[in-house]
Amino acid sequence: MNPIQVAVLSLFHPIDGFPMIKERRNNFSYIPALVLYVLFFASRIASIYITHFPLADTNPKTANIWIEIGTYLLPIITWVVVNYAITAIAQGEAQMRELFTSVAYSLLPYIIITVPVSLLSYFFSETDGGMITGLKSAAMILLIFYIFISTMSMHGYTVGKTIGIVFITLISMVLMWALILIMYGLTSNVINFISTILFELKMIYIG
Secondary structure, three states: OOHHHHHHHHHHOHHHHOOHHHHOHHHOOOHHHHHHHHHHHHHHHHHHHHOOHHHOOOOOOOOOHHHHHHHHHHHHHHHHHHHHHHHHHOOOOOOHHHHHHHHHHHOHHHHHHHHHHHHHHHHOOHHHOHHHHHHHHHHHHHHHHHHHHHHHHHHOOOHHHHHHHHHHHHHHHHHHHHHHHHHHHHHHHHHHHHHHHHHHHHHHHOO
């Protein structure tokens, strides 16, 4: 089954569509996933610049493209890594690269909805912006729903077990980033301390 067929099936019948990613295990390619990620980030960036200004959630004049990409990319990478680590212990059936790909296919609803909704915003006034906000929120809800379905179908879990795995994954993601931030803070303090000592020694012995 080619990537387009997998995309269509994942979109309209995700329970059957996502497992198809594993069927291509011996002929795996990152290209479909990378294309979807590029489309995802492109649709997000496009929405910043083409949404009617009074209804925009981000000011295009002050928007930083790299921060926008990082805001979405880091959670995706963290989810894939942490979810794989947890599911590898919990009898998961998918490999990390397959989880990476399944998340990419889960972005399809967002990709399809975002740009048309942004263009639609020009037909609404600021007082009627609730519909645009609602549609954008629906795109994010669908994205989360598809990630949940992909987790369940890719690993062969029940709904209850998937809820537990998702909860543990989210908690682990928070703990992982808390640990990274703590380590970053400690490392910065150590580097500053060493730099201060070296500077003092330089002033004492070299002048």
